[in-house]
Amino acid sequence: MTACFDEEGLHMLEGTSEPALGVSFYPGNSEEVREAIRVVERFVLFNHELFQLVEDLQQLC
Numbered sequence: 001m002t003a004c005f006d007e008e009g010l011h012m013l014e015g016t017s018e019p020a021l022g023v024s025f026y027p028g029n030s031e032e033v034r035e036a037i038r039v040v041e042r043f044v045l046f047n048h049e050l051f052q053l054v055e056d057l058q059q060l061c
Contacts, residue, residue, distance in 0.1 A: 019047050 021043045025032035 019043070 021040065023036045023039050025036040027033060
């Protein structure tokens with residue numbers, strides 16, 4: 001068991017991490033909430049386009 005974990009642990013950081021976003025805002029401030037929603041929306045839309053591009057490129061190969 002330990003040997004399997006050690007072997008897996010050697011390669012655990014070789015993959016790419018998933019996109020991440022951190023948005024800080026105060027819920028009582030409506031302007032900060034709107035800005036946070038806008039940032040999250042742009043992040044999701046950007047990643048959607050990026051993943052669509054990857055799928056399109058994979059179909060060409």
